[in-house]
Amino acid sequence: xxxxxxxxxxxxxxxxxxxxxxxxxxxxxxxxxxxxxxxxxxxxxxxxxxxxxxxxxxxxxxxxxxxxxxxxxxxxxxxxxxxxxxxxxxxxxxxxxxxxxxxxxxxxxxxxxxxxxxxxxxxxxxxxxxxxxxxxxxxxxxxxxxxxxxxxxxxxxxxxxxxxxxxxxxxxxxxxxxxxxxxxxxxxxxxxxxxxxxxxxxxxxxxxxxxxxxxxxxxxxxxxxxxxxxxxxxxxxxxxxxxxxxxxxxxxxxxxxxxxxxxxxxxxxxxxxxxxxxxxxxxxxxxxxxxxxxxxxxxxxxxxxxxxxxxxxxxxxxxxxxxxxxxxxxxxxxxxxxxxxxxxxxxxxxxxxxxxxxxxxxxxxxxxxxxxxxxxxxxxxxxxxxxxxxxxxxxxxxxxxxxxxxxxxxxxxxxxxxxxxxxxxxxxxxxxxxxxxxxxxxxxxxxxxxxxxxxxxxxxxxxxxxxxxxxxxxxxxxxxxxxxxxxxxxxxxxxxxxxxxxxxxxxxxxxxxxxxxxxxxxxxxxxxxxxxxxxxxxxxxxxxxxxxxxxxxxxxxxxxxxxxxxxxxxxxxxxxxxxxxxxxxxxxxxxxxxxxxxxxxxxxxxxxxxxxxxxxxxxxxxxxxxxxxxxxxxxxx
Numbered sequence: 001x002x003x004x005x006x007x008x009x010x011x012x013x014x015x016x017x018x019x020x021x022x023x024x025x026x027x028x029x030x031x032x033x034x035x036x037x038x039x040x041x042x043x044x045x046x047x048x049x050x051x052x053x054x055x056x057x058x059x060x061x062x063x064x065x066x067x068x069x070x071x072x073x074x075x076x077x078x079x080x081x082x083x084x085x086x087x088x089x090x091x092x093x094x095x096x097x098x099x100x101x102x103x104x105x106x107x108x109x110x111x112x113x114x115x116x117x118x119x120x121x122x123x124x125x126x127x128x129x130x131x132x133x134x135x136x137x138x139x140x141x142x143x144x145x146x147x148x149x150x151x152x153x154x155x156x157x158x159x160x161x162x163x164x165x166x167x168x169x170x171x172x173x174x175x176x177x178x179x180x181x182x183x184x185x186x187x188x189x190x191x192x193x194x195x196x197x198x199x200x201x202x203x204x205x206x207x208x209x210x211x212x213x214x215x216x217x218x219x220x221x222x223x224x225x226x227x228x229x230x231x232x233x234x235x236x237x238x239x240x241x242x243x244x245x246x247x248x249x250x251x252x253x254x255x256x257x258x259x260x261x262x263x264x265x266x267x268x269x270x271x272x273x274x275x276x277x278x279x280x281x282x283x284x285x286x287x288x289x290x291x292x293x294x295x296x297x298x299x300x301x302x303x304x305x306x307x308x309x310x311x312x313x314x315x316x317x318x319x320x321x322x323x324x325x326x327x328x329x330x331x332x333x334x335x336x337x338x339x340x341x342x343x344x345x346x347x348x349x350x351x352x353x354x355x356x357x358x359x360x361x362x363x364x365x366x367x368x369x370x371x372x373x374x375x376x377x378x379x380x381x382x383x384x385x386x387x388x389x390x391x392x393x394x395x396x397x398x399x400x401x402x403x404x405x406x407x408x409x410x411x412x413x414x415x416x417x418x419x420x421x422x423x424x425x426x427x428x429x430x431x432x433x434x435x436x437x438x439x440x441x442x443x444x445x446x447x448x449x450x451x452x453x454x455x456x457x458x459x460x461x462x463x464x465x466x467x468x469x470x471x472x473x474x475x476x477x478x479x480x481x482x483x484x485x486x487x488x489x490x491x492x493x494x495x496x497x498x499x500x501x502x503x504x505x506x507x508x509x510x511x512x513x514x515x516x517x518x519x520x521x522x523x524x525x526x527x528x529x530x531x532x533x534x535x536x537x538x539x540x541x542x543x544x545x546x547x548x549x550x551x552x553x554x555x556x557x558x559x560x561x562x563x564x565x566x567x568x569x570x571x572x573x574x575x576x577x578x579x580x581x582x583x584x585x586x587x588x589x590x591x592x593x594x595x596x597x598x599x600x601x602x603x604x605x606x607x608x609x610x611x612x613x614x615x616x617x618x619x620x621x622x623x624x625x626x627x628x629x630x631x632x633x634x635x636x637x
Contacts, residue, residue, distance in 0.1 A: 050444040052441070053441040055436035056114075061080070087099040143155060163187070168207075218241065261289070267283060273549075291314055292308045293307040325418070339386045341372060341374070342371040352605040353601075374416065445636050448636065473548075487562070490522055493517065578603065586600055
């Protein structure tokens with residue numbers, strides 16, 4: 001039967017809820033987790049399943065980018081912090097349970113702030129980011145709480161956690177004395193946005209790979225995975241800015257996340273180079289500054305775009321209807337947050353690969369992929385600012401919203417239908433604590449995901465012979481690590497991006513009429529290194545990362561344009577690539593028919609990392625990112 005997020009009560013005994021033919025079990029809270037009587041007046045409607053959420057003193061959970069700050073002195077720059085934050089559980093019997101506030105941790109101390117909750121795939125635990133109260137430094141670490149017992153456990157930042165992979169910015173104690181290298185590594189990082197991977201471990205966003213980015217001082221975060229049984233975590237993305245909010249898609253084994261595309265490099269006007277725009281000169285393309293929804297498997301492969309809309313795509317979450325919901329800007333009211341959902345593969349922008357004056361909204365794509373907006377007003381017709389959407393069984397969407405112009409603490413929890421195709425449905429108020437910003441709601445249910453251990457192991461390049469050295473473009477010899485890259489069809493359209501189509505989608509072949517046509521003139525691929533900042537110099541607190549042309553690899557003869565090559569790599573090196581024409585310039589070509597604009601063979605809206613001795617595969621040479629089809633329907637077990 002179809003559940004509506006209203007009238008189902010969770011009894012004080014084990015209860016079974018039906019949801020689309022699947023079932024969810026949850027034991028009512030133990031007596032040690034008594035509902036807070038003072039919060040009962042703030043409950044306005046009943047959800048069908050429990051909802052975990054945060055109540056914070058400031059709206060920091062709605063901020064996507066890390067705050068500016070070099071953080072050279074203890075406790076460093078702490079992003080996304082609030083003065084106070086509580087993790088709460090809204091039950092279906094109107095009770096609200098405080099999960100973290102004033103609860104002593106097994107190691108001692110308490111949590112003063114929380115954010116980014118997510119529910120384990122079995123529906124029994126909540127993962128979240130927490131900050132401890134003084135005298136702790138208050139940096140973000142990952143915790144989990146058992147819903148049945150209320151027990152809290154630390155998952156990252158313990159005594160055996162090695163912390164940063166290189167020396168981070170913080171080098172001075174509060175009294176001005178120098179900190180030891182080991183203390184710096186174990187303290188100066190933040191772990192946020194956790195998501196469960198079932199038997200394989202968990203993923204999260206972290207600043208353990210120290211970097212302040214180019215042309216600003218915001219601590220970079222990437223997506224990290226801590227595999228079950230491993231002594232340390234490892235990164236699977238390589239942003240020099242911020243990757244945020246990963247979530248494991250129940251249907252596709254893809255980690256879907258927000259990627260801040262802020263590459264500061266562009267193609268020069270004569271197409272002879274790709275270089276940082278801070279070097280001056282004229283450029284054919286523009287540097288990027290855009291948030292997209294991206295995806296990658298937990299083993300680091302299948303990286304590509306999921307949604308590239310005109311506006312940002314913050315905190316993307318798969319819905320039960322098979323579409324992706326996220327927070328964006330209201331197109332009619334700049335600065336106002338709005339809910340949106342789109343089909344997998346929706347694309348409206350590809351700023352790095354278009355002429356500079358067409359880099360925003362340059363595609364204007366029609367076709368079968370659509371984006372629709374969620375409620376813009378509350379039940380009283382008052383305009384709202386809304387964000388942090390999440391799926392709820394019964395075809396619902398949970399989110400947080402506040403009336404426009406109201407105090408930030410007026411953000412409250414709402415529920416609405418996930419069908420926004422004809423008109424935005426009326427939202428229903430669930431909970432509103434007037435003393436806090438209530439946001440980040442997540443429904444508690446068991447999810448149907450793959451349970452096969454080892455499915456996230458990264459593929460090695462065992463079938464190929466690795467060169468012992470490379471001659472770089474500068475003439476220098478490189479004798480370090482390298483990874484293997486294979487692309488079997490650089491010059492072919494491979495299912496993607498979403499095709500231009502005025503006819504039903506099933507009647508068109510995107511390989512014959514893609515929105516972005518494949519390049520006809522790419523002869524070789526050039527690899528650039530965008531190095532991360534360093535903080536190991538005894539005198540210079542920050543050594544900015546430089547930009548270097550690495551190597552160029554020729555395509556094999558033939559109509560498909562096969563690329564088989566090894567690429568140099570090192571721990572502090574990210575890579576950016578471009579396709580070159582017969583003259584050695586960045587390839588440019590004009591589309592035909594429905595795509596008459598100029599395109600550049602420049603994948604300049606993300607940074608990649610080549611895994612040492614790892615195997616990497618991609619298809620085609622498409623504007624911005626590779627795209628792969630995927631079923632992302634949320635599923636209840």
